[in-house]
Amino acid sequence: MTLPLGFVVELDRHTRVVDGGRALLGGHPTRLLKLTPKARRLLNGRLLPVQDAAGALLADRLLDTGMAHPVAGALPAPADPRCTVVVPVRDRPRQLARLLRSIGTGQPVIVVDDASRHPAAVAAVAAAHGARLVALTTNLGPAGARNAGLRLVTTPYVVFADSDVVLDPATVPILLSHFADPRVAMAVPRITGLPTAAATWIERYENSRSSLDLGAHPAPVRPGTPVSWASSACVVARVDALGEGFDAGMRVGEDVDLCWRLVAAGRRVRYEPAARAAHEHRARLGDWLLRKSFYGTGAQPLAERHPESVAPVVFAPWSVAFAAALLCGRRWSVPAAAGVLGAVTVRIARKLDGTRHPYRLAVRLTGNGAAAALAQTGALLTRHWWPLTVVGCVLSRRVRRATAVAALADIALEYRHDQATVDPLRYGVARRLDDLAYGAGVWLGAVRARSLAALRPRVTR
The missing domain is CATH 3.90.550.10 (Spore Coat Polysaccharide Biosynthesis Protein SpsA; Chain A)
Incomplete structure (x- = not known):
């Protein structure tokens, strides 16, 4: 199966064209894709119209890696659209x-x-x-x-x-x-x-x-x-x-x-x-909370059918060390977390060796990874693991502080992102109720199945 002539893809907004068009950086997971001189000529800015077999092959590769997406308005209609x-x-x-x-x-x-x-x-x-x-x-x-x-x-x-x-x-x-x-x-x-x-x-x-x-x-x-x-x-x-x-x-x-x-x-x-x-x-508030909790109960049956795909968060080993250092809340926490980020930056830069600015790209990628690690840690505290967080808040001032920072930062960032039409106070209340209801559903499903599969984070390289 191959993409037809006339098919058009556009680079994802996060895909970076580096080294004057000699490579692309992006996708999920992030990777560096080096382009041959012929492949470079196939790109028209950030668009790739499929005009021959080589274009179809490159477009297919970009779709597979998540570096590009079809341009819906420019796609040919299916032969039989019934x-x-x-x-x-x-x-x-x-x-x-x-x-x-x-x-x-x-x-x-x-x-x-x-x-x-x-x-x-x-x-x-x-x-x-x-x-x-x-x-x-x-x-x-x-x-x-x-x-x-x-x-x-x-x-x-x-x-x-x-x-x-x-x-x-x-x-x-x-x-x-x-x-x-x-x-x-x-x-x-x-x-x-x-x-x-x-x-x-x-x-x-x-x-x-x-x-x-x-x-x-x-x-x-x-x-x-x-x-x-x-x-x-x-x-x-x-x-x-x-x-x-x-x-x-x-x-x-x-x-x-x-x-x-x-x-x-x-x-x-x-x-x-x-x-x-x-x-x-x-x-209505009651119906809404029940629906959110119902969604949460779906995590356990999915974990039974797709154990490699269901996890509340997915960490790289370095991001576990980075988040753990910050959660400790000690004097050494920030220097230790910075040391982890520095080591990761150097490691990524070595993998990008051959590009013009490997360290500049590595700093950007490490920063994105650090932000993702913090967001996922916050989600664990306020959404997926909130019953454990409640216990931790009773026992530890550091847990209380970390939870408060995570909850407030999440509201501030998401309120701006969502362009909400409700005031910040009620948005914040709804946001926390949303997480509590969903998390309760996840725990209810886990208790019914007597399994923690839907609650275990995944650490992967």
Whole structure:
């Protein structure tokens, strides 16, 4: 399988062109890719249009490393773009009607009623919009309901859309363009908040910081990368790549599991923020907290199925030493942490030997790694391990100080990044409640399974 002529990729915003174009530095994990004179001529600024076999090979390599992403608006359309929309639903006739209106009449729609308590209302909405209704007598959960619809799909592509989303007319066409890459099995849009007239403060927080919103930049969906999973609230997939579909035994995390199984099979999953689907977020505090906790319980079944991919944080050995030195809070802590960073900088610079400014690049990379280590340490204290943190705060002033710094720094940095529409105080309260609820779900799943697999950090080179 190779990329077709006319396919265009663009370098990721974090990919640096070094040594006058003789090499590229970036990707996940970060690497240095040296370019031959012929490869350099294939690049047009930060764009690479595929015009021959050499261009296809280089573009494919850049996609594999995460150094570049497809330019959705410049991709050739798939030869057969026909698709079927599958909507799993349980009750929610109002939301279902809103979704079906946004879909229109351009493609077949299968509504799978997952044993609604009031099935007549769901059936009436499906009939009013010309959708095919599949009524399940037993509640299977979202995964099982989607699979029931998938078995009836006869088109090359399937769109899974939850009943509480609204699709933009351009969403599906933009995502379909990614299938010009024959290795792409699934493409997902950015999930944004559905505007409401009188949003609660929790809803306003969720609109700026939803767990489903994966950000403003395109990315491959792969474990261990900034976009390590994708929600099935809205998905476009190649039917022949899905096999039996979702794991029907999972009531939560089934979308993450499917992404990771596809990646393990050598397929690509793309996140494309140029395509959007609006999601009706939970507006009441109790419902919102329960949903966050429910998400957390998905960590344990994922750890059982993908032990190498599930970890609350992933550290390099040096970042463990760096964070541990700072957490000790002694007089020697800062000099020791600085010594670790200095040694890492020298080591990276040696690996970059042959570039014009190895130490300058090494300092930048080490700084990025240090910031990531601190962010992950803070996440352990305030999110994943917070029950242990509470005990530590009772026993140790240093733990109290470290937790306070982590919690406040996280709020300050994320509030600015998210451009939240709620005031800083309520944003901070919601941010901490978000972490507490999710962490509680992770611990609940671990206790039920009698396993700490979902709570163990991973140290890797």
